[in-house]
Amino acid sequence: MKSPLVRVALYAFTVWAVLTFNFAVPRLMPGDPLAYLYDQESAFYLPDEGLRSRLAAYYGLDRPPLQQYVHYLRNVLTGNFGWSVRFNLPVSELIASRLPWTLLLTVPSLVLATAITVVAGTEAAWRRGTVTDYALVVGFTLIRTMPVFFLGILAVLIFAVHLRLFPLSGAITPFRTWASPLEQALDILHHWALPAAVLTVESVGARLLLMRNSVVLVLAEPYIQTARAKGLGELAIRYRHAVPNAVLPLVTTFSAQLGMAVAGTVFVETVFAYPGMGLLLFQAVSARDYPVLEAGFLILSAGVLLGNLLADLAYGRLDPRVKRP
């Protein structure tokens, strides 16, 4: 096992690589970041040459690449992500108002999905070959074949439009004043439930089979037989002896899971018009709002890397075999 310090350093290196990558992408693409202003075919064509060179100077594009790079790093480190073309606001301000909603959506649904995956996977493995097992496996496999935005659309149609249990879209009721903070929290919860449920179901579908198969393998181990021979109860065998050993594949795929949650949140926020980072990216795409797209990629990458680092550091504690000092 590498020491925590080395691992933190590795993550810092990856963050630097992401930053550099983000700097390079617009400059490696044909033309330069302002190419759409020079292109006579483009809708944004700027005929005035003086204005074009002033813009290039404003963005520092007339300076040597290394100078641009230093300038870029300094900007990012001071939280200056430029100006959004679509919203006409500083990008950092936009992100500050959108990021909390995304965290509210993704973090609880990831936690909930992990808990459901562990329990459902264990129960399916325990009842291997029974109707419960097949129902869980087949059900979630079917759900997995649906694109998450279609799952979201179906959820809206069933639970919001026809059963009228939840609001159609948004994160709060617009233009409403609340009598108390509790009422406001309830309103937020009411809007949150459906998109969070869709993200959760999607995330369970991605890992249920992995967990189930892992538990099936662990149940064949001799120590399970020992536990049974000792006369332990069924619940203790499953959750004290099998699960801690079977849960490792979930931990090692956590990184991919975080990335999937980010993708999921882009689609789910788009379907539900939920005002988080995902909807922001969606709006930025249709307006070709490059500063927002770049900053969104940076922030979400940093978030995923931070989550990975935490999972990495927790791994030693979770794996019963690496408990030795």
Added chain:
Amino acid sequence: MNRPAADTTGRPLARSQRPVAGGPRLPRPGLAGAGLAILLGFGLLAASAPLVAPYDPGAYSGEPLARPSRAHPLGTNDVGHDILSELIYGARVSLMVGLVAGGLTTALAAAVGTAAGYLRGWSDAVLMRIIDFLMAIPHLPLMLLLAAYAGPSLLNVILVIVLLGWMVPARVVRAQTLVVRGEAYVEAARALGAGPLAIMGRHILPGLGPILVSVFVAQAARAVSLEAGLAFLGLGDPTLKSWGLMLRQALSYRGIYFTPHWLWWLLPPGLCVSLLVLGITLIGVGLEGRLDPRLRRGGKEANG
């Protein structure tokens, strides 16, 4: 042997507490057959689209927002395009992307995986670090960024899908290459003076066949789903009728949920994507047992 369809590990399995007494069974050949039937169905539709589709999918074909009728079995959209024709032509886009992007991803994964696994040393180390880097960052925001810069076209969508899809399969190919390169026939080829390219191309790649087939199937399913997603987000070619674009257009029609139009405008493209992905996935599940070398060798490996 009564092995549940979902169990793909191929190692000795635990005996369940409750015996399987007459529980339902999922026959694998049946699954692959069903998947193949779905795929062939869409393939036939796509191939004969100009003959089967009642209208040109991009042309005004009648009154906008028409309800289903004899002339328009699934009605028309808000600009008067025939929805059934759009659906039929959409199969072409999805199948093409699945085939091309799935194939290119597999080829890239095969090239990187065999090179890393056979050459070892620093090229292996560099390739693995690149994979680690690409795996550690969230893909969708990067896809949005790349696709936005590259411009909306089907080719760019395919390239973006390929560029961010090869990493996991490359690792799988590399692991299998490490196994194959130790085989006696590879040693023999090396002793006879064969160069690395010849060994990789003629001796290692054929040994990877089964793995590459299952990688291709999995990547084709991923590509179909992703293309729909990217088109839904507005990154596809806006003139090319794909299922993702249809969903986007239907959803951007205000109040679609409160008119009956969702039934024939919103649901069919979503169901088509899901059904096609399901078909490809079923083929993958069906093939797994037959193609995965670990499964063919049965429990030997796990006991060692």
